Amino acid sequence: MLKELFSYMKQYKKYAWISLVCIAVECIFELVIPLIMADMVDVGIANGDQDYILHKGLVMIGCAGLALVLGICSARFCALCGQGFGANLREAEYRKLQSYSFSNIDHFQVSSLVTRLTSDVTVIQNSVSTGIRLLCRAPVMLFMATGSAFVINARLALVFLVALPVLGFLLFEIVSHVGPLYTKMQTGIDRVNRIVQENLTAVRVVRSYVRENYEQAKFDDANLALRTESEKAFGLSSMNMAAMQFVMYGTILAILWFGGSSIRTGTMQVGELTGFLSYVLQILNSLMMLSNVFMMLTRSMASGTRILEVLNEKVxxxxxxxxxxxxxxxAIRFDHVFFQYSKNAEEYVLSDICLNLEAGQTIGIIGQTGAAKSTLVQLIPRLYEATKGCVYVDDVPVQEYPLEHLRDAIAMVLQKNTLFSGTVRDNLRWGKEDATQEEIDEACRIACVDEFIDRLDNGYDTELGQGGVNVSGGQKQRLCIARAILKQPKVLILDDSTSAVDTATEAKIREGLKAKLPEMTKIIIAQRISSVRSADQIVILDDGKINAVGTHEQLLAENRIYQEIYHSQQEGGAL
Structure with a gap:
């Protein structure tokens, strides 16, 4: 897993190598200092030689200064490496998300994808920024300080043979138990993000139903669960420090005990013991750094697994x-098309769809809620893939078209209209980036946007809030239709996209589409018969199957479902 993750470090590997060299040389200078200090005590201080003491002191200051400069350089290069690595990971994840089909996105919750793109990447990014220094410094310090300690007094250094196994066992126990807790903690962040996202998206519904207290209680539960998991994870990981201090103080006491005995017997000098203790502290500090690396690595593994689930998702x-x-x-043709969202589903959402739509026709699709009308049209631009059978555009299977071209040739206005932050003009140019003002005006006339655009504060330059909150539902739908028309597609699909528009305006839009865009194939999904009655063909979907195909007059005379819909809407005044 680590190899796959670090493949995204790419051009930043050079900073990692430079920082490793700086850290290694820095460690050498730091390790020389105790040797100089021991020599200064045993020779300079013991003999009262001030020149010798001054000379050794200046050498120590020089080594410390060089170590400081190298430490600053290593920290900078580690930061460059970590931040660049994090940026590459985020970019890779985001690019992969752009290649997902609807079915791929269905495998994840949106809140979880946001967490994996932000929090999980930040965890790994910070681990690299701080971990490179620790990971290099700790082994170098450990081995060199241990070697130096054995050089000073091999018998006294045998204390480490007891201390190191004890510390290793304690760290293993902590790391093995804290890993699963980090995974649970990231899942808890997913849940908190999901609740916040749902609440902010549906804030008007929450307020209108006076459900603020319910939402607050739901958030409190998720927040409490996250806090509990975090306390468990960080509480257990904090035992790392306690284990280190236990071993460190025990080792120091043992060395002072045995070292003091050696000084009394004359087998060891005070300077040697002083230098030895310096190396002991460096050894123990290096072990503490290694334990911190293991902690960061454990949490990074949990986040890395979640990131790789996104990156390795099979498109x-x-x-x-x-x-x-x-x-x-x-021209569009469905040839015995079946579809199901999951391969393990017991039933098909669409069953044996055979349908022929000629180029330039206007086709209406009507049926009860849940009849899979939206699913049917989403197979045309391959937002979903047909499970069995084939969808053809101009007698070519949709699988044989380049995806970008196919989707560019088919414009869809989905049930859930989406406008982005920015001006009205910016949103319209999503359909065509280089659209001229004349093209924008023409698309807006067809979609009846010209009826209200002058009433907006700054016309086309009016800033839209997030999701288009400062325009009405009907205005939002008309802007989305104009945006789709501006693409000048070969196929235009309106998926119940005039439901918030009054019947008179809807009729104008239909007339404009027919008069101004006669060669464009138009597919209209609607709940109202008035929206499709003038279509060349009307398709009735019932429980994922085609019940009937015909004109308004034919279906009204012959089809029971159509008659029921017609009479119910007539009684309700929809016609």
Whole structure:
């Protein structure tokens, strides 16, 4: 897993290597200082030689200064490496998300994807920024300080043979138990993000139903669960310090005991014991750094697993069969198409769909809620892939079109209209980035946006709030239709996208589409018969199957479902 993650370090590896060299040399200078100090005590102080003491003191200051400079350099290069690595990981995740089909996105919660793109990447990024220094410094200090300690007094250094196994056992126990807790903690962050996201998105619904207290209680439960998991994880990881201090103080006491005995017997000098204790502290500090590395690595592994789940998600819709073909007319054919969201589902959402839509026609699709009308049209631009059968555009299977071209040739206005922060003009140019003002005006006339655009504060330059909160539902739908028209697609799909528009304005939009865009294939999904009655063909979907196909007059005369919908809407005044 680590190898796969670090492949995203790419051009920042050079900073990692430079920092490693700086750290290694820094450690050498730091390790020389105790040797100089021991020599200064045993020779200079013991003989009262002030020149010798001054000379050794200046050497020690020089070594410390060089170590400081190298430490600053290593910290800077580690930061560059970590931040660059994090940026590459985020970019890779975001690019992978852009390649996901709807079915891939269905495998994750949106809040979880946000956490994996932000919090999880930050955990790994910080681990690299701080971990490179610790990971290099600790082994160098450990081995060199241990060697130096054996050089000073091999018998006294045998104390480490008892201390190190004890410390290793304690650290193993802590690390093995804290890993699963970090995974639970990140999952808890997912849940908190999901609740916040849902609450902010549906804030008007929450207020209108006076459910603030319920939402607050739900958030408190999730927040408490996250706090509990965090306390468990960090509480257990904090035992790392306690274990280190236990071993460190025990080792120091043992060395002072045995070292003091050696000084009394004359087998060891005071300077040697002083230098030895300095190395002991460096050894124990290096072990503490290693334990911190293990802690960071444990948490990074939990976050890395979650990130790789996103990066390694198999994209279900690929361009393996694509060839250089383009949509010329926009004729559509469904050939015995079946579809199910999950391979393990017991039933098909769509069953044996056979349908032929000629180029330039206006096709209406109507049916009860849950009849899979939206699912049917989402198979055309390959937002979902047909489970069985084939969808053709201009007698070419959709799998053989390059995805970018296919989706560019098909404009969809989905049930849930989405506008982005920015001006009205910016949102319209999502359909065509280089659209001229004349093209924008024409698309707005067809979609009846011209009826209200002048009433906005700054016309096309009016700033829209997040999600278009400062325009009405009907205005939002018309802006989305204009944006789709501006693409000049071969196929235009309106998925119940005039539900918030009054019938008179809807009729104008239909007339504008028919008069100004006669060669464009238009598919209209609607709940109101008035929205589809003038269509060349009307398709009735019932429980994922085609019940009937015909004109308004034919279906009204022959089809029971259509008659029931017609009469119910007539009684309700919808016609």
């Amino acid at each position: 279900e819709i690929t361009e393996e069969k694509a060839r250089p073909v383009s949509v010329k007319k926009g």
